[in-house]
Amino acid sequence: MIGIKHHGAVSGVTGSCHELLLSENGILVDCGLFQGAEKESHNAADSCIIDFPIDHIRALIVTHVHIDHVGRIPYLLAAGFDGPIICSEPSAIMLPEILEDALRIGFTRDRGLINRVLDKIRSQLVPLAYGQWHEVLSDESEALNVRLQRAGHILGSAYVECDAQTVEGHERIVFSGDLGAPHSPLLPAPESPEKADRLIIESTYGDKNHEDRKTRRYRLKSVLEHALEDGGTVLIPAFSIGRTQELLYEIEGLIAEFGDEAIEQTGDSPSPNALNWKDLEIIVDSPLAAEFTRIYRDLKPYWDNEALALVKAGRHPLSFEQLTVIGSHEDHLNAVDYLARLHRPCVVIAGSGMCAGGRVVNYLKAMLGDRRNDVLFVGYQAAGTPGRDILTYGSQGGWVELDGERYDIRARIHSVGGYSAHAGQGDLLTFVDGIPRSPKEIRIVHGDAGAKEALKVELQALVPESKVLIPAG
CATH class of the missing domain: 3.40.50.10890 (Rossmann fold)
Incomplete structure (x- = not known):
C-alpha cells in the first residue's frame, strides 16, 4: 500500500511536512518550521533538523510560502536534497523572498552564503500552472503525477493532487495544505477535488466557524x-x-x-x-x-x-x-x-x-x-x-x-x-462534501487536539463510509 508519513503539523499547527511513499520512491509535501510551544517541545537545536531519511525523496511540493510550511527547506538542502521544488507560479516568485528573510534572521547574516542558498533554491524551482498535471517519476514499477489547485489561503496557495501508480494499484491522494475561507478578499475560493481516495486535511479551525x-x-x-x-x-x-x-x-x-x-x-x-x-x-x-x-x-x-x-x-x-x-x-x-x-x-x-x-x-x-x-x-x-x-x-x-x-x-x-486565512469548520466540511465520491480515508492534521477531535466527529457524521483518523504525533 502507498504509505503516508508525517514529519510535522501532527501534534499542532506548525512544522508542516508530509511524506508520500510509493514502493521505492517518495515525495515531501511542505517542509516548514515549528513555532511557539511546538518549537519548545523539540530541543532548540533539533527543531530544524531533518531527522528522517531523504535518499528516496524525488521532489518537494510546496503548498504555499508561509514559514511554517517552507522554513526548513534550507535544512533540507543541507541534508542533501537536490530534487525539484514544485510549486505554483506565484509561489515560485515569493518563495526566495520569504526564505531570504528567514535565512537572515535565523540562519546566517553572511550575505554571500544567503545568496548561494537562494540561487540553489531558484535553480530547483519548478513553477506549475494551476490544474496542470506534472510527472514526478515513472518507471516499470511505479509512477507519480501531481497537480496543483487553488486553495484560497494566500496568493499562490494550492492543494496537491497526487496520482500514484504502483504494482499494487492506483490511488489519488490529496493534501489540502492550508485551505482559505470562502469570500475572502482578493482570492477565489477553493473548489473540491474531482476525486480523492485518501485525503490529508488541515484542521486549524476544525472546531469553529468564522463570521461572514x-x-x-x-x-x-x-x-x-x-x-x-x-x-x-x-x-x-x-x-x-x-x-x-x-x-x-x-x-x-x-x-x-x-x-x-x-x-x-x-x-x-x-x-x-x-x-x-x-x-x-x-x-x-x-x-x-x-x-x-x-x-x-x-x-x-x-x-x-x-x-x-x-x-x-x-x-x-x-x-x-x-x-x-x-x-x-x-x-x-x-x-x-x-x-x-x-x-x-x-x-x-x-x-x-x-x-x-x-x-x-x-x-x-x-x-x-x-x-x-x-x-x-x-x-x-x-x-x-x-x-x-x-x-x-x-x-x-x-x-x-x-x-x-x-x-x-x-x-x-x-x-x-x-x-483568518484558514477555512472554518463548515468550510472544511463543504470541501469534503464536494468530493463526488467520499474518500476511503481522511487524515486530520495541522490543528490543536480539540480542533482535530471536533472535526473528526463532524466528518464521521458527514461521510460515515470514510475512515477518519488523527495520526499520532
Whole structure:
C-alpha cells in the first residue's frame, strides 16, 4: 500500500511536512518550521533538523510560502536534497523572498552564503500552472503525477493532487495544505477535488466557524471607530503575506465608502475635531510586507473578479493615499516613539502575526500599557506565543512576557476571526462534501487536539463510509 508519513503539523499547527511513499520512491509535501510551544517541545537545536531519511525523496511540493510550511527547506538542502521544488507560479516568485528573510534572521547574516542558498533554491524551482498535471517519476514499477489547485489561503496557495501508480494499484491522494475561507478578499475560493481516495486535511479551525464577510467587515469598522475616538493607535499584528494585503483591501474599501463621514461622533452630530475616514493614517511597518504587497499588485491576474473590478473602476486596493510604508529600522523606531508620545489616531499593521518577533514587538512594549490603544488580532494565535497570551490574558488585566520582560496589558484587546486565512469548520466540511465520491480515508492534521477531535466527529457524521483518523504525533 502507498504509505503516508508525517514529519510535522501532527501534534499542532506548525512544522508542516508530509511524506508520500510509493514502493521505492517518495515525495515531501511542505517542509516548514515549528513555532511557539511546538518549537519548545523539540530541543532548540533539533527543531530544524531533518531527522528522517531523504535518499528516496524525488521532489518537494510546496503548498504555499508561509514559514511554517517552507522554513526548513534550507535544512533540507543541507541534508542533501537536490530534487525539484514544485510549486505554483506565484509561489515560485515569493518563495526566495520569504526564505531570504528567514535565512537572515535565523540562519546566517553572511550575505554571500544567503545568496548561494537562494540561487540553489531558484535553480530547483519548478513553477506549475494551476490544474496542470506534472510527472514526478515513472518507471516499470511505479509512477507519480501531481497537480496543483487553488486553495484560497494566500496568493499562490494550492492543494496537491497526487496520482500514484504502483504494482499494487492506483490511488489519488490529496493534501489540502492550508485551505482559505470562502469570500475572502482578493482570492477565489477553493473548489473540491474531482476525486480523492485518501485525503490529508488541515484542521486549524476544525472546531469553529468564522463570521461572514459582512459581519467581520462591520466588526472591523466598529473596532477602528471605537479605538480611534480617543486618539489611540490600533495595532494589528499580521503576517507579511496574505493578512496584510487583505486588511489593506478592506480598509481601503471602508475609506472609499465612508470617506467623508466622521469617525468620532458626539450626540447626533460630528465633533468639530472629528477625524474623517479619508483622513485616517494607515501604516505598514514591515519591509517584507511591503515587498509582498508589491508582488500582490504585480500578480493581479491571480486576484478574484471582485478585486479586478475595483481596479478597472480606478480604485487601488493595495496602494492608496492614506497608506504609509515604513522601511528602515530608524524610521520604525521613530514611528514607535512618535505614536507612543502623541495622541494621533493611527492604524499600524506590523509583523509578526503571532507577536513572536518582528517590529510588532517594539510597538507592543511601548503601547500595551496605555488604555487609549487597541490590539486587534485577525489570525490564529498558536499556543506558547505572545499573541496567544495577550489574547488570553488581556481581558483579565494580565501581562505578557516580551524579550524576557513582563509588560502589563491595559490596551483593549479584540479578535475578528473572520479575517483568518484558514477555512472554518463548515468550510472544511463543504470541501469534503464536494468530493463526488467520499474518500476511503481522511487524515486530520495541522490543528490543536480539540480542533482535530471536533472535526473528526463532524466528518464521521458527514461521510460515515470514510475512515477518519488523527495520526499520532
